[in-house]
Amino acid sequence: MSRNILLHPTLPSSTQLVLRRAGYETLDDLSNASAEALSKELGIDISDSQSIITASQRPPGPALSQSLASLISRSQSLACSYAAVNTALGGGLPRGHILEISGPPGSFKETLALDYTRIFVEANEEVIFIDTQNMTSLATIKKTFHNSSAAADYQDLVRYTHLHTLPDLMLFIHNLLSEIHAKTGLLVLNSISFPFLSHPDIQSSKRTALLEKIHQVFLQASALNNLTIITTSQMSTKLLNADGSPGNFETGAKAVMVPQLGSTYLPAGRSYRLAIVPESRTTGQDKVH
Secondary structure (H helix, E strand, O other): OOOEHHHOOOOOHHHHHHHHHOOOOEHHHHOOOOHHHHHHHHOOOHHHHHHHHHHHHOOOOOOOOOOHHHHHHOOOEEOOOOHHHHHHOOOOEEOOOEEEEEOOOOOOHHHHHHHHHHHHHHOOOEEEEEEOOOOOOHHHHHHHOOOOOOOOOHHHHEEEEEOOOHHHHHHHHHHHHHHOOOOEEEEEEEOOOHHHHOOOOOOHHHHHHHHHHHHHHHHHHHHHHOOEEEEEEOEEEEEEOOOOOEOOOOOOOEEEEEEOOOOOOOOOOOEEEEEEEEOOOOOEEEEEO
């Protein structure tokens, strides 16, 4: 069980922020605090401070019906079918973590995401598969299980949905925690960057706020529900000056390819960023950041 205040599900994000600003990092920091003293220190109502104390004294644990064997099996790392990817990830993708797979069109982002989908389904775990750009169809998923031990059962374990607009994506993110069932092991968000590209006029502050919301939900889902999350993303061009600082078309000395959404939406310490760099039709590199 985590003692980190930011990972406690019953404390609202606004309350977590107030506590962090006051210097509280873990639930143990509240062990000797009284409701009266906390109310005075934080400038909040006594009823709110009492709720904080109560929440800190009743940390959540795993469901009583969840077996020890299940908890152990769901703590392992997962090795995919591609040795180079496993090596880049230090042996495999740890459960309850986030993997962003980025690369230009034609790279095997979707193929890799589908390989992890197969692994979870063959372990009799549910996968939520969200496609935002018509890059992966149900027919493609069916082909993934053609020679799989789960060929007869995969349709019962894969929840497949199309989401093409940014409002649809954010509504899904808002409701994600309630969509996680006992058997849900993996979420795949295919082309997560596409809904943002379809709204080029969105204000920078609004875009940042939406990415922060995704960050918060991803952190809760992975840390508290042990949900593994895989996103795929296109690349965009970033211009750099000779000294490495951000440039423009007039001052830029070189251009590099970077994931389109940046890193704001990825929780630090729980995320891997795998960039696929094709060199030819059959060769390339993978790099983890």
